[in-house]
Amino acid sequence: MLLYIARRLAHAIIVVWGAATLVFAILNLAPGDPAVNLVGENATEEKFEMVRQALGLNLPLHERYLNYLGDLLRGDLGVSWFVGQPVFDLLMDRLPSTIELTIVAALLCLPFAIVLGVVSALFRRTFVDFAANFVALFGISTPNFWLGVMLILLFAVNLHWLPSMGRGPGPGDVLAGLAAGDVAALQAWASHIILPAFTLGTFLMALVTRLTRTDILENLNKPYVKVARAKGMSPTGVITRHVLPNSMISVVTFIGLEVGALLGGAVVTESIFAWPGLGRLMIDSIMRRDFPVIQGGVLLVSFIFVFVNLLVDLLYLWLDPRIRLR
Amino acid sequence: MRQKLNFLTTRRDVLRYGAAASSLAATGLGPASVLAQEGGEFDEFKIGIWSGVPNLDPEQNSIRTCIVCQNWIFDPLLFRDKDTNELKPYLATEYSYVGDNRWRFKIHEGVMFHNGEPLDAAAVKFSLERRKSDKVGSPFQTTFADVLDCEIIDDTTFEFVCANPFPMMPAYLPTFSIMPPKYYSEHDLSYLALNPVGSGPFKLVEFRPDDVVRVERNEDYWGEKPVIKRVTATIVQEDATRVASLLAGDFNITGRPVMEDFDRIDANPGTRVSATIGNRVVFAGFNFDMPPFDNKLVRQAANYAVDAAIINEVYLRSTGELMASALPSTVPGYDPAIEPYAYDPDKAKALLAEAGFPDGFETTIEVHPGWLIAGMEVTQAIANFLKEVGIKVNLVVSDAGTMAAHINDRTAGPIYVQSWGGNSTFDADSYIQVLFDEGSWSCNHMPEIGALVQAGRATADQAERIKVYQEACRIIHEEAPWIFLYLQPNTYGVTTDTDWEGRPDEMIPLYYLKKIA
Numbered sequence: 007m008l009l010y011i012a013r014r015l016a017h018a019i020i021v022v023w024g025a026a027t028l029v030f031a032i033l034n035l036a037p038g039d040p041a042v043n044l045v046g047e048n049a050t051e052e053k054f055e056m057v058r059q060a061l062g063l064n065l066p067l068h069e070r071y072l073n074y075l076g077d078l079l080r081g082d083l084g085v086s087w088f089v090g091q092p093v094f095d096l097l098m099d100r101l102p103s104t105i106e107l108t109i110v111a112a113l114l115c116l117p118f119a120i121v122l123g124v125v126s127a128l129f130r131r132t133f134v135d136f137a138a139n140f141v142a143l144f145g146i147s148t149p150n151f152w153l154g155v156m157l158i159l160l161f162a163v164n165l166h167w168l169p170s171m172g173r174g175p176g177p178g179d180v181l182a183g184l185a186a187g188d189v190a191a192l193q194a195w196a197s198h199i200i201l202p203a204f205t206l207g208t209f210l211m212a213l214v215t216r217l218t219r220t221d222i223l224e225n226l227n228k229p230y231v232k233v234a235r236a237k238g239m240s241p242t243g244v245i246t247r248h249v250l251p252n253s254m255i256s257v258v259t260f261i262g263l264e265v266g267a268l269l270g271g272a273v274v275t276e277s278i279f280a281w282p283g284l285g286r287l288m289i290d291s292i293m294r295r296d297f298p299v300i301q302g303g304v305l306l307v308s309f310i311f312v313f314v315n316l317l318v319d320l321l322y323l324w325l326d327p328r329i330r331l332r
Numbered sequence: 333m334r335q336k337l338n339f340l341t342t343r344r345d346v347l348r349y350g351a352a353a354s355s356l357a358a359t360g361l362g363p364a365s366v367l368a369q370e371g372g373e374f375d376e377f378k379i380g381i382w383s384g385v386p387n388l389d390p391e392q393n394s395i396r397t398c399i400v401c402q403n404w405i406f407d408p409l410l411f412r413d414k415d416t417n418e419l420k421p422y423l424a425t426e427y428s429y430v431g432d433n434r435w436r437f438k439i440h441e442g443v444m445f446h447n448g449e450p451l452d453a454a455a456v457k458f459s460l461e462r463r464k465s466d467k468v469g470s471p472f473q474t475t476f477a478d479v480l481d482c483e484i485i486d487d488t489t490f491e492f493v494c495a496n497p498f499p500m501m502p503a504y505l506p507t508f509s510i511m512p513p514k515y516y517s518e519h520d521l522s523y524l525a526l527n528p529v530g531s532g533p534f535k536l537v538e539f540r541p542d543d544v545v546r547v548e549r550n551e552d553y554w555g556e557k558p559v560i561k562r563v564t565a566t567i568v569q570e571d572a573t574r575v576a577s578l579l580a581g582d583f584n585i586t587g588r589p590v591m592e593d594f595d596r597i598d599a600n601p602g603t604r605v606s607a608t609i610g611n612r613v614v615f616a617g618f619n620f621d622m623p624p625f626d627n628k629l630v631r632q633a634a635n636y637a638v639d640a641a642i643i644n645e646v647y648l649r650s651t652g653e654l655m656a657s658a659l660p661s662t663v664p665g666y667d668p669a670i671e672p673y674a675y676d677p678d679k680a681k682a683l684l685a686e687a688g689f690p691d692g693f694e695t696t697i698e699v700h701p702g703w704l705i706a707g708m709e710v711t712q713a714i715a716n717f718l719k720e721v722g723i724k725v726n727l728v729v730s731d732a733g734t735m736a737a738h739i740n741d742r743t744a745g746p747i748y749v750q751s752w753g754g755n756s757t758f759d760a761d762s763y764i765q766v767l768f769d770e771g772s773w774s775c776n777h778m779p780e781i782g783a784l785v786q787a788g789r790a791t792a793d794q795a796e797r798i799k800v801y802q803e804a805c806r807i808i809h810e811e812a813p814w815i816f817l818y819l820q821p822n823t824y825g826v827t828t829d830t831d832w833e834g835r836p837d838e839m840i841p842l843y844y845l846k847k848i849a
Contacts, residue, residue, distance in 0.1 A: 038733035042740060045471055053474045054740075060469065088386040088393065089541045090525035096541070155572045162580040170577040172544075172566055280568040282543040290384045290542050290569075295733045 007323075014319065018312040025308035026301065030074055033297050034067055040295035044087055061087065074301070083305070084298035086291075093302035096287065101306070103173055104276070104283035107206060108268045110199050115207030116214060116261065123218025124250065130223065138215060145212025154205040154278035161201060171280040174198030202279040206272050210264050217260055221253035228252075255325055262318030266311040371829060371847030372559070379565040379840065380574045380586030380825075384542040388528040390509040391462055392521060394471035396756070397587075399507055400840050401545045401565055405446075406509035406530030409437060409456070410502055414844060417662060417758070417836050419502050423451070423510060423531075427502065429792040435492045435501050436485075443554045445531045449512035453490040457482040458513035460492070468521065475504055475755070497792040503759035506837070533558045533843040542567055558843050578603055578825040585832065585840060586825045591649050591705070597825045606834040609653050610822040611660055612753040613763070614704045615814035616697065616714055617739075619775040622746035624693065631812040632673075633683035634747075637721040639675035640817045643713050647706040652818030657805035658763050660819045662836045664794065665760035665801025670809050672816060680721040692722020699727070699749040700735040705820055711749045714815065742775045751820060756837045760801035761788055768804075768813065776813040 041057045058064045062073065077084060083093035126138035162170035174194040175183070183191030225231065226249060234244045273285035280286075284303065291299035381400070387393045390402050411422040421427060427437045443451040460482045463470045479501070481493040492501060515529050526539055533555065534547035545565040549558055568574045568586075575593045578586045579600050589597060594605050618625040618634075625631060644652040656672040659665050684692060697715055701707030708729070715725035725747070730738065738744035752773065754762035766773050769782035784804040788797050809816075824834045831846040 036734075037737065038731065038735075039737040039740075040733055042733055042736040045474075056466070056469065085522070086386070088395075090387055090389070090392055090522050091541070092522070099540070155576065158573060158576045158580070162582070163576050166580065170580040170582045171568055171573050172582075278570050278573055280543075280566055280570070280573060282540060286542070290386070293732070294384070294386075 011316070011320075014316050018309075018316065021312050022305060022308050026075075026078060026305050027071075029301055029304040030071055033295075033300060034070065038295070039063075040087070040297060043294050078305075083302035086299045087296050088291075088294050089296075089299075093298045096299060097284070097302055097306050100282060100284045100287045102176070103281065104269060104272065104285065106177060107199065107202055107272060107275070107281060107283060108265060110203040111207035111210070111268065111272075112261070112265060114200075114203050115211035119211040119214035120218050120257070122211075123215045124222055124245070126215065126219045127222035127226070128245070135219075138219070142212040142215040145208045145215075148208065150205055150209065150274045151278060153208060154202070154275060157201045157205060158278075168197050168201055171278075172198060173282055202272075202275050202281050205278070206268065206275045210261075210268070213264070214257060214261065217257055218253060221256055222249055225249045225252050251325060255322065258321050258325065259318055262314050262321075266314035269307075269310045269314070371831075371849035374560045374584070374847055375562065377560040377563045377585075377842070377845075378583045379563065380577055380583040381545075381565050381567045382571075382574065382587040383567070383569060385545060385565075385567055386541045387525045388536070388539055388545070389521065389524045390507075390511070390528075391468050391470035391472065392525055394755075396753075396838055397567075399756075400838065402509060402528065402530075403532070403839055403841055404534040404547050404563065405528050405532045405536055406511070407443070407451075407532050408506045408508055409439065409510070410505040411841070412506055412758070412835070412837050412839075414833070414835060414841070419506070429497065429499075430491065433494045433497055434483075435494065435498070436489070437492070438489050440554060441488050443531055444552065445512035445515070445529060446535045446550060447512055447515050447529050449514055451510060451512075451531045452487045453482075453484040454487075455510055455513055456490055457484055458516070459508070459510045462511065462516060463508070472504075472507070496789060499789065499792045499794070499797055500757065500759045500761050503757040503762070504755075506839075507756065534560075534563060537562070556843060558845065559847055560842055560845065563842065575825060578827075581827075583825070584827045584830050587823075587840070589823055589825045591647070591651070591823075593825075594649065594823075602828050604826055604828055605823065606826045606832070607651050607821045607823040608834045608836055609660070609662060609819055610753070610836050610838060611662055611756055611758060612704075612751050612820040612822075613655055613658070613660055614652070614710070614749075614751045614817045614820050615655065616711075616747050616749045616817065617745065617767075617775055617814045618747060618812075619742065619745040620777045620813070621742055621775065624687065624689065625746050627687050628811060629683045629687035630689065633680040633687065633721065634718060634723065634815050635673040635680075635812050636676045636683065637680035637723070638714055638717040638815050638817075640672065640815075641675065643710055644818045647709050647713070648818065648821065651821040651823070653821075654818050655816040657809040657816065658767060658814075659760055659801065659805055660754075660763075662819075663754070663758050663760055663763065665764075665798050665805065667802040667805045670805060673812075677721050684722060689722070692724065694724040694726070695746055696726045696728055697747040697749065698730055698735060698738065698745050700730050700732050702732060703735075704749065704751040707749065710817075714747075714749065739773050739775060744775055747815075748775070753838075756839075758837070760797070760804075761785065764788070764801060764804050764808075768808065778807070778811060778813060780807055 041054050041063060045053050045057050062070060085092055086096055089096060122138045122141065126135045129135050158170045161168040174197065175191045180191045180195045231244055231249060234248055272283065273289055276283045276285040277289060287299065288303045291303065381397050383397045385397050385401055387398055388402055390406060407423045409422060409424040410419050413420045423439050424437045425440055427435065430436045445451055460479065462468055463472055463476050478495040478498045479492050480495055483491045483493055485491065509530060512529055516524060528536055533550055533553050535550050537548050538544065538546040547563045549561050568577065571590045574586045575589045575597065577583045578597065597603050597605050618631050620626050640654055644650055644654060653661060654672045656670040697711060699707055699711040704710060711727060715727055718725050739748060752763065752767060764781060765771055765785045768774050768776060769778045781804050784800050788800040791797060822834045822836065822838050826832060829848045831848050
């Protein structure tokens with residue numbers, strides 16, 4: 007087991023190094039000069055040169071790459087050219103709000119998606135299945151940027167029930183409020199997060215519903231289900247004890263990959279709801295060509311992605327005894 | 333159409349309001365006291381900012397949205413009048429050019445920074461030195477290269493000593509923030525980027541880069557106390573969300589609503605559009621290094637081929653102001669006698685034939701859509717108009733960095749769509765010097781303009797400078813180094829209880845804003 011984890015960690019280092027190298031190459035080989043965005047509109051050539059020198063942009067590419075790798079090995083992600091803050095601090099400032107949004111989106115949508123998928127499979131070709139398929143199709147084919155704006159128009163502009171954008175109090179403030187018996191912070195938190203979380207979770211919900219339905223249907227036809235039924239097990243027992251765990255392997259894999267991607271930046275949702283997460287930080291930095299933040303952000307995202315995948319693989323061991331035996 | 337556009341403030345309106353303001357001032361009634369009844373205070377005032385605010389150190393960025401927020405915290409020496417757009421003393425009580433390349437200023441007595449340091453001539457000298465410091469690396473360092481020193485006469489009087497008359501000096505001062513010397517000497521750049529301290533009408537409460545800026549009223553402010561207690565400025569780059577937030581009551585002011593939303597904002601009870609002509613000229617420049625745009629006839633033909641009035645009507649709902657030359661009508665040196673090129677495709681074809689291109693030719697137009705309102709649509713319209721006279725245009729979309737590098741390297745285009753705000757100085761030099769001949773954002777060769785730039789810089793006599801720039805504008809119109817398009821408007825969505833109008837300089841000063849009962 008430990009050997010397996012060690013091997014996966016070694017793979018992870020290679021993946022992260024590959025991502026770091028790729029993003030460095032893309033940024034540095036792309037046309038255009040990032041110094042232009044930094045020096046102001048009226049800058050002279052001398053000023054451009056000063057800035058290029060200060061940022062190391064006038065060094066040969068291989069030298070820049072070696073400096074970059076050297077800094078990475080020392081754990082130094084650099085300083086943002088525009089914000090003037092260490093990249094690590096910026097990423098850590100934004101990561102919690104992205105995690106918060108992703109977790110709430112998953113909690114809001116996944117239980118519903120799995121139940122819907124199971125019900126849809128069990129009542130195949132009935133009205134319930136039809137309705138579930140419609141919900142899933144709606145979720146898959148509705149782009150986030152449209153759904154987000156529609157939700158804002160309905161719940162914020164027309165009904166005035168929820169705020170239109172922004173993040174409410176952090177979880178720390180909510181817990182402190184609850185400890186003091188005050189639910190105002192909790193209400194503010196919930197009212198701010200519900201629309202972006204629902205927008206973010208809809209697509210995931212739709213895909214998981216479809217996947218769960220397909221997997222359940224596939225498993226229902228397998229011999230072990232017939233054996234279980236022949237032994238006299240109740241239909242509910244067959245579903246909950248046998249079919250559902252077996253179906254969950256591919257669902258868990260899928261959720262792992264998708265949640266990893268969401269943590270990497272729910273760019274569209276964060277932009278629409280002005281949610282101060284990693285996705286918005288990355289977009290802002292890309293627009294400005296803030297190389298250190300882009301590089302640091304991609305590294306963090308690839309690390310998260312690899313880590314979540316590792317977690318998913320470990321979950322297999324728990325879900326499927328055959329994998330443990332092998 | 334005009335009736336629908338009643339929110340638009342034209343230059344004539346600005347001047348008319350200015351005249352009205354002057355006559356009202358004579359009777360002791362300012363325009364604000366006429367327009368706004370006393371409506372009390374705003375406890376919480378919310379603003380939607382349209383682009384990122386990464387840094388609040390005035391010498392660490394030149395980003396317009398940062399400058400907008402910094403203006404709440406810092407005081408400038410001079411500021412533009414809300415009604416006439418003219419430069420007026422702010423921290424300064426008086427200023428003048430005293431000859432020998434010196435500008436003398438006198439500032440208010442007894443002004444204190446938020447941290448208790450006194451704002452005096454020494455603070456101004458420190459702020460100048462900080463702007464010119466290599467260690468700080470201010471993006472405004474170059475613009476102040478000709479300001480050599482600040483000589484202190486007494487606590488409230490000082491002289492800027494320049495390398496030449498530096499007639500643009502006053503124009504640069506609205507964005508020159510005065511800072512407390514001790515505080516800005518004690519802390520590093522990283523700290524100062526997040527923790528600005530000035531003497532302005534508001535003090536910083538919270539700043540999260542590119543997310544939110546919170547300030548509260550400076551109760552000890554030396555000037556008129558604002559009617560706003562707290563301000564929350566949220567950065568919302570998504571156009572649809574900004575407008576929806578205004579309609580939902582989550583913003584009192586939001587910047588840059590898109591034209592398509594104007595009717596919705598005006599129809600919604602409690603909100604309105606405020607639009608004014610700005611300082612940002614939109615044009616399609618020609619690269620003189622790439623034939624056939626070294627040929628004046630071809631450039632003139634392109635101007636006759638493109639109907640800028642229709643583009644303005646369709647994509648800006650006629651809120652833009654057509655351009656005939658390089659200078660906006662809000663800038664001294666603008667010559668109203670120069671008429672825009674008329675839309676005349678037959679004349680365009682004739683000029684092309686005369687230039688040796690009776691069957692037209694194929695070329696490329698480059699654009700970064702984010703630099704102007706409806707950037708893609710406007711560029712496609714230009715391409716279509718040119719196609720009508722036989723110039724087949726391929727469209728290339730570049731990101732901001734690439735496009736800027738292409739213009740700086742003189743490899744843009746050969747036709748490139750650009751906009752330029754002249755650093756919000758409203759000084760002709762900021763346009764003519766930068767956009768023509770050897771300027772850093774020029775792809776043309778016009779030595780006669782280069783010579784006029786030097787003539788404009790050699791005197792502090794404003795009347796003489798205006799003559800020089802009007803001459804430059806006439807040459808530019810004739811030589812047609814651009815397809816002259818329009819002056820882009822500055823647009824805002826505002827709640828109806830807010831007595832505030834959009835300004836040509838894109839600033840959102842809050843000290844004079846009033847609440848309407």
